[in-house]
Amino acid sequence: xxxxxxxxxxxxxxxTNKKSLKCEQHLGHNAMYWYKQSAxxxxxxxxxxxxxxxxxxxxVPSRFSPECPNSSHLFLHLHxxxxxxxALYLCASSQDRGQMNTEAFFGQGTRLTVV
Amino acid sequence: AQKITxxxxxxxxxxxxxxxxDCTYDTSDQSYGLFWYKQPSSxxxxxxxxxxxxxxxxxxxxxxxxxxxxxxxxxNLVISASQLGDSxxxxxxxxxxxxxxxxxxxxxxxxxxxxx
Numbered sequence: 590x591x592x593x594x595x596x597x598x599x600x601x602x603x604x605t606n607k608k609s610l611k612c613e614q615h616l617g618h619n620a621m622y623w624y625k626q627s628a629x630x631x632x633x634x635x636x637x638x639x640x641x642x643x644x645x646x647x648x649v650p651s652r653f654s655p656e657c658p659n660s661s662h663l664f665l666h667l668h669x670x671x672x673x674x675x676a677l678y679l680c681a682s683s684q685d686r687g688q689m690n691t692e693a694f695f696g697q698g699t700r701l702t703v704v
Numbered sequence: 705a706q707k708i709t710x711x712x713x714x715x716x717x718x719x720x721x722x723x724x725x726d727c728t729y730d731t732s733d734q735s736y737g738l739f740w741y742k743q744p745s746s747x748x749x750x751x752x753x754x755x756x757x758x759x760x761x762x763x764x765x766x767x768x769x770x771x772x773x774x775x776x777x778x779x780n781l782v783i784s785a786s787q788l789g790d791s792x793x794x795x796x797x798x799x800x801x802x803x804x805x806x807x808x809x810x811x812x813x814x815x816x817x818x819x820x
Contacts, residue, residue: 622807631708632795632810645807677747689737689756689799693808695749 592616595680595696602670603704610665610699612680620685621663622693623655626677638663639685670703677701707731708796708811716817717786724771725781725814727796733757736800738779739808740770743793752794755779783816791818 593614602608614621623635637645638657652674654666663680677700681693709728717723729738740752755763755770763770771780783790793815797808 629812631812634807634809637807679747679749681749689735690754691799692739692751692754693749694751695741698747700747 593680593682593694593696595678595699597699598697599700599702601702601704602667604670604672606670607666607668609667610678610680610701612663612665612696614661614663614680614682614694616682616684616694618682618684618694619660620683621657621660622681622683623663623665624679624681626679626698628676632679636665667701670701672703675701675703707809708798710796710811710814712814713812714815714817716819717783717790719788719818719820720785722782722784723786723816725783725794725796725816727779727781727811729777729779729796729798731777731798731800733800736798738770738772739797739799740768740779740781741795741797741810742790743795743813745792749795753781786816786818788818788820791816 596611620639622637625633635649636655641657652669656664677698679698680696683691683693707730711726736757738755741749743749753763753765753768755772762772767784769782793813795813796811
């Protein structure tokens with residue numbers, strides 16, 4: 590496998606459920622990210638991990654809990670979500686060299702529906 | 705205030721014609737990077753082209769070119785010779801100095817539909 594892989598691709602969960610989104614990158618990158626893409630809103634950066642340390646948390650509700658066990662894997666644990674949390678969740682990775690021209694590589698996303 | 709503004713929510717373009725997608729940005733940094741991504745219906749964000757704030761020449765990548773006007777803080781994407789496969793959402797993004805990791809701030813996107 591190459592690139593950034595996200596599972597599952599689609600997820601329907603009730604508001605009382607607990608689920609996890611998984612992201613795996615095979616690019617040897619040292620930084621990983623979670624973005625939320627809602628309808629009619631710009632992509633929102635949720636979390637940033639660099640060298641497995643969380644370096645940014647953009648005021649995300651505590652019902653979203655990230656985990657980065659190693660540089661290749663990133664999880665987003667979900668619990669007691671709300672219907673407005675329904676969105677496309679995109680994972681990305683990059684090689685952070687402190688340079689401006691480092692692009693992020695994205696997975697295909699998990700389409701989450703909260704019912 | 706939005707850092708990245710894409711004023712065109714949607715556009716139609718005839719196959720084989722060129723299309724320009726607008727992007728304006730707001731930053732007080734001197735060093736920053738501008739990116740364009742394509743998002744087809746499959747959901748994956750595909751990197752297209754990059755322009756650094758100190759780059760003197762406009763970036764080009766195949767059929768993609770970036771019309772960078774630093775004083776006006778605009779970084780418009782030009783797609784030449786449009787193809788049906790170009791139908792997708794297009795996002796402009798910016799990375800600023802000092803941002804942790806590769807923090808990209810995205811605009812709201814422009815949906816492009818190429819007509820045969």
